[in-house]
Amino acid sequence: MIxxxxTAPVTAVLDSLAEAWARGDADSYGAHFTEDATYVTFVGTRYQGRQDITDSHRSLFAKFLKGTRLAHEVLDVRFLGPDAAVLTSRGDTVKGNRPKALTKVQTYTLVRQDGRWLVAAFHNTQRKSLMERISFAFAPDTRPKAAR
Incomplete structure (x- = not known):
């Protein structure tokens, strides 16, 4: 149980990221990251630093991601100390209604700097639920303990 x-100040970062995304506001989106943040997309592209993240999203919001918004669901928040947390979520980029199933699993590493939570590292993975089911069927011990 969360x-x-x-956790509210940490999870609020995701809500604020989603609001900036919905506006197509790359500067506001990028402001949620540390100066030296690492950002890995579900296709494996790695961006380094706030400016790189901001610039790439400026282009994405103008082209491929124009008119989209983020849907997310927090799975877990784990504190590594008073000023560091790891948040895992399910999420997706959507146009129109929220999908029934969110297809990506995301990991955010957040740090508190000057009283504000910022993303220091982000990793986004496309979930392959069919492959999970096959793995679990043939090797049941690969199923996470929480899902048993």
Missing amino acids: DTDR
Whole structure:
């Protein structure tokens, strides 16, 4: 169970990222990342630093991701100390209604700097649920303990 009193400032970062995304505001989106943040997309593209993340999203919001928004669901928040947290979520980029199943799993490493939570590292992975089911069927011990 997630302690919402403690995690609210961390999870609010995702909501704010989604709001900036929906506006197509690359500068606001990028402002949620540390100066030296690492950002890995589901296709494996790696961006390094706030400016690289901002610039790439400026182009993406003008072309491929124009008119989209983010849908997300927080799975877990784990604190590594008072100023560091790892957040895992399911998410997706959507146009129109939220999909029934969010197809990506995301990991955010957040740090608190000057009282503000920022993303220091982000990794986005496309979930392959069919491959998961096949793996679990042939090797049941590969199923995560929480899903048993």
